[in-house]
Amino acid sequence: MQTVGCVDARLPIHSDMDLVWVRQHVRQTAAQLGFGLVEQTKLVTAASELARNTLVHGGGGEVEATVLRNGHAPGLRLAFIDEGPGIADLERALSDGYTSGDGLGMGLGGARRLVHEFAVDSSPGNGTTVTVTSWTVRPPRHREEH
Amino acid sequence: MPEHETAGQHGSPAREVGDFLRRRREQVAQRWADTPLFRTVFTVSRDEAVEAGKAVIEALAAVASAGRVEDTEADGFTVVREQLTRTAAARSRAGAGSAQVSNEVDALRPPVVDLLVADLSQSSAEHVRECATAATVLMGTLRLVVMESALNEGRALIDRQRMELLETATPVIKLWDGIVAVPLIGTLDSARSQVVMETLLESVVDQHARFAILDITGVPTVDSLVAQHLMKTVAAARLMGAECIVSGIRPAIAQTIVHLGLDLGTVVTRASLADALAYALDQQGSGIVDPVSRGAVAR
Numbered sequence: 269m270q271t272v273g274c275v276d277a278r279l280p281i282h283s284d285m286d287l288v289w290v291r292q293h294v295r296q297t298a299a300q301l302g303f304g305l306v307e308q309t310k311l312v313t314a315a316s317e318l319a320r321n322t323l324v325h326g327g328g329g330e331v332e333a334t335v336l337r338n339g340h341a342p343g344l345r346l347a348f349i350d351e352g353p354g355i356a357d358l359e360r361a362l363s364d365g366y367t368s369g370d371g372l373g374m375g376l377g378g379a380r381r382l383v384h385e386f387a388v389d390s391s392p393g394n395g396t397t398v399t400v401t402s403w404t405v406r407p408p409r410h411r412e413e414h
Numbered sequence: 415m416p417e418h419e420t421a422g423q424h425g426s427p428a429r430e431v432g433d434f435l436r437r438r439r440e441q442v443a444q445r446w447a448d449t450p451l452f453r454t455v456f457t458v459s460r461d462e463a464v465e466a467g468k469a470v471i472e473a474l475a476a477v478a479s480a481g482r483v484e485d486t487e488a489d490g491f492t493v494v495r496e497q498l499t500r501t502a503a504a505r506s507r508a509g510a511g512s513a514q515v516s517n518e519v520d521a522l523r524p525p526v527v528d529l530l531v532a533d534l535s536q537s538s539a540e541h542v543r544e545c546a547t548a549a550t551v552l553m554g555t556l557r558l559v560v561m562e563s564a565l566n567e568g569r570a571l572i573d574r575q576r577m578e579l580l581e582t583a584t585p586v587i588k589l590w591d592g593i594v595a596v597p598l599i600g601t602l603d604s605a606r607s608q609v610v611m612e613t614l615l616e617s618v619v620d621q622h623a624r625f626a627i628l629d630i631t632g633v634p635t636v637d638s639l640v641a642q643h644l645m646k647t648v649a650a651a652r653l654m655g656a657e658c659i660v661s662g663i664r665p666a667i668a669q670t671i672v673h674l675g676l677d678l679g680t681v682v683t684r685a686s687l688a689d690a691l692a693y694a695l696d697q698q699g700s701g702i703v704d705p706v707s708r709g710a711v712a713r
Contacts, residue, residue, distance in 0.1 A: 284603050291601075291635055309635070309666035310673060316637040317674075364675050374638040378674035 275332045281319050281348070282328040290319045290331055294346065297333060301342045302404045311344065311402045314382040317375040318348045318398050325368065326350025326396055341405035343384075351395035358388055427541075427548040432479030434530050434545075435471050443467035445525035451518040455504045466501075470494050474552055483552040486559050495563055502564035512561065519560050523553040584610045586617040593694045594623045595687065599632035607643035611650055618656045625694035626651050629687045631662030641676045648681050657682065657697070661690035 277297075279290055294315040298308045315331070322329045329350030336343040355361045362380065367373030376398075380386040383400040390396035435442065446452050447463040456463035476490035477483065491498075505515045530549050534542045584606070587595045594617050596610060614626055628644060630636065648658040661684040663671075671678065684690040695701055 287603075288601055295634070306666045306669050309670050312635050313637045313670045313674060316635050316639075320637070320639060372638045372642050372676070374675050378638060378676070381673045381675065382670065 275334050277333040279331050279333070280328075281322045281330055281350075283323075287316065287319050287323065291316050293333065294344070297335070298344055298402075301335065301344060303344075303402070304404075307402060307404070310382040311346075311400075314379040314400055315346055317379040317382075318346070318400065321375055321398070322348045322350045322352075322396075324371075326352030329395075336401065336403075338403070341403050343401055343403035345399065345401040347397055347399045349395070349397045354392045354394050354396055355388065355390040356392045358390065362388075426481060427544040428478050428481045428483050428552075430545050431483070431530065431548045431552060432475045432477075434533055434549075435475035435478060435526075438529055438533065439468055439471050439475075441529060442471055442526055445529075446470075446522055449518070449521050449525075451501065451505070451515075451521065454508065455501050466497060469497060470556070474556060477555070478548070478552055483548055484555055486555055486562060488555075491559050495559065498560045499563040499567050502560050503567055506564065512564070515564065516557060516561055519557045520553070522556070523550060526553060579606075584613050586613050588617075588621055588623075589627070589691055590695065590698075590700070592621070592623050592698060593625045593627070593691065594618065594621050595627040595629060595690075597629045597632060597687075601635075602633055602640045602643055604639075604643070607640075607647065610643075611647045614647060615650060615654060618651060618654050623656050624698065625659065626656045627659045627661055627687065627690045627694065629662040629690070630660060630667075631664070631687070633662075636667050636671060638674060638676060641671070641674075641678065645678070645681065657694075659684055659690040659693060661685070661687045 277293060279293060280286055281290060291312050295308060295312045298311050303311065319331060322331070327350065329348065329352070332347040332349065334345040334347075336345055360366050361368075362377045364377045365373045376388075379398075379400065383402045384406055385399075385401040387399045388396065389399070443464045444467075446467040447456075447460050452463040452467060456466060473490045473494040477485070477488040480488060480490065482488040482490075502515055505518065506512075510518070527546050527549050531542055531546055534545060537545075579600075584596060584598070587597070589595050594614070596614055598610065600606075602610070610628075614628075617623065618626055628647065630644070633640065644660060648660070651658045659682045660678070663683055663685060682693070684693060692702075
């Protein structure tokens with residue numbers, strides 16, 4: 269019964285400066301929707317990780333922000349889209365400590381733990397889309413095992 | 415006026431406009447001095463506005479005579495580019511948006527075209543139309559030049575400020591003998607964290623510091639890259655014999671770090687800068703004595 273709104277904002281991710289924009293936009297939108305400080309911080313941090321993945325591993329792309337309403341509480345969906353090389357081994361990419369660059373390897377798996385819903389659509393050569401959603405009030409049925 | 419009869423008989427419309435601008439420089443400048451653009455920028459004296467207008471007209475005449483009415487890169491503009499940039503900058507400082515500045519520059523066009531048409535009353539309608547078109551195109555080019563200069567100025571300003579931010583955002587403060595602190599503010603990207611690490615390590619040497627406090631109260635987001643930068647800085651300071659303490663970890667940040675799965679176990683962390691200082695003083699064996707509770711004279 270959740271109604272999917274149209275995309276509210278589409279931000280480019282092509283440089284470090286764009287990452288700052290993405291973080292600020294997510295923080296502002298989340299605050300307006302009524303997210304608590306902790307959930308705001310978690311969502312912004314997840315967005316920061318995923319946007320950096322889009323930039324570093326996907327060679328740049330964009331993020332689509334959509335405001336959702338599932339009846340009782342608003343939520344924010346962020347889709348990070350790139351047309352990079354894609355992820356060959358998703359299981360491994362999600363595991364902590366694995367990195368194809370020189371980072372800590374906590375980005376993708378860490379981001380999954382920071383949001384309520386998490387989905388990756390990727391195959392080698394076809395780019396990657398990571399979609400995350402958080403709600404201002406966590407719906408009990410959507411709870412993920414950690 | 416015999417001169418404009420001869421001018422009207424030969425020469426391209428652009429040349430004709432150039433000649434007209436030189437001939438009517440004074441009149442056009444007088445009219446421009448009353449437009450919002452000049453009136454708001456040159457508030458001190460009207461003569462100043464007229465002089466500035468004359469310089470711009472001179473440049474436009476040179477551009478027109480060279481037959482390059484559509485060329486924003488024409489040599490003629492070089493002389494007045496700085497003046498135009500300053501004018502546009504003054505307007506935007508006064509709160510005018512780009513569209514408004516653009517419209518104000520556009521308001522310089524009607525006086526020119528009106529005077530031109532009046533001057534050419536003896537010429538054929540066809541010729542008048544051609545000349546008016548050339549003048550309009552020329553004024554459109556001026557508008558582009560102004561907006562372009564303003565944009566370039568803005569970009570240069572942003573670059574300068576970014577460099578300034580790199581320089582100023584990382585002061586290293588001596589808190590006590592052997593204890594230095596760096597209050598980190600804003601986004602910790604790779605370039606900034608490199609500067610932070612360098613200045614911190616230098617001050618560890620200069621101040622003979624045994625403790626270095628990195629305060630992240632002003633860092634809005636701590637993600638894995640920021641954490642990695644912090645840990646690298648801590649490790650480097652440790653190699654130089656200084657212990658690093660990360661302070662200013664807010665509750666929301668702490669929970670986020672835990673969920674993200676970052677292991678800061680090797681780093682000494684404290685909630686506030688005061689706690690970090692107390693820890694460092696305690697480790698050094700020096701402490702702060704509260705004179706009131708001791709009931710004794712101060713220190």
